[in-house]
Amino acid sequence: MQKLLSLLLIAAMYACQSKNAPAPDPYPAGGLEGKVWQLTLFAVGPEPREVQAGTTVTIKFEGGKIEGHGGCNGYGATYASNVQQLSINNITATEMYCDNASEQESRFFEQLRFAQRYSVRGAIMEIDCGDMGNLVFRLHEQKTGE
Numbered sequence: 001m002q003k004l005l006s007l008l009l010i011a012a013m014y015a016c017q018s019k020n021a022p023a024p025d026p027y028p029a030g031g032l033e034g035k036v037w038q039l040t041l042f043a044v045g046p047e048p049r050e051v052q053a054g055t056t057v058t059i060k061f062e063g064g065k066i067e068g069h070g071g072c073n074g075y076g077a078t079y080a081s082n083v084q085q086l087s088i089n090n091i092t093a094t095e096m097y098c099d100n101a102s103e104q105e106s107r108f109f110e111q112l113r114f115a116q117r118y119s120v121r122g123a124i125m126e127i128d129c130g131d132m133g134n135l136v137f138r139l140h141e142q143k144t145g146e
Contacts, residue, residue, distance in 0.1 A: 032061035032081065032118065036068075037125050037137035042107065044133030055101045057108055058140055070105040072098035077112070086127065088115045111135055
């Protein structure tokens with residue numbers, strides 16, 4: 001009888017143990033701040049355009065300031081956000097010319113000027129630029145030394 005009670009007690013204790021919690025989402029939903037985002041798509045009109053091969057366009061939001069790379073030039077700007085509203089102003093960039101990336105970079109900067117809203121879902125951020133379309137970014141995986 002004592003063996004049976006001991007087994008029941010052990011079984012009850014085992015059943016009450018907390019189960020392993022699911023692994024946390026490596027890309028939790030959240031805000032813009034402190035993350036480097038890499039542009040993957042210009043969603044303008046019915047046919048979205050991917051970023052040109054061999055170019056990397058990034059954006060980082062931190063304390064009201066933006067910094068990043070437009071595919072050819074480094075750039076900076078200021079921004080204001082409230083909930084999911086977004087405005088980007090005072091975009092400045094270095095002035096190097098790159099044969100393949102300059103047109104894409106100009107289009108990117110122009111769209112940023114029309115930013116109205118943003119959304120972050122996991123590792124994807126989308127900036128709604130009104131009539132200028134959307135910019136779709138993925139969380140940038142930085143490599144050592146970057």
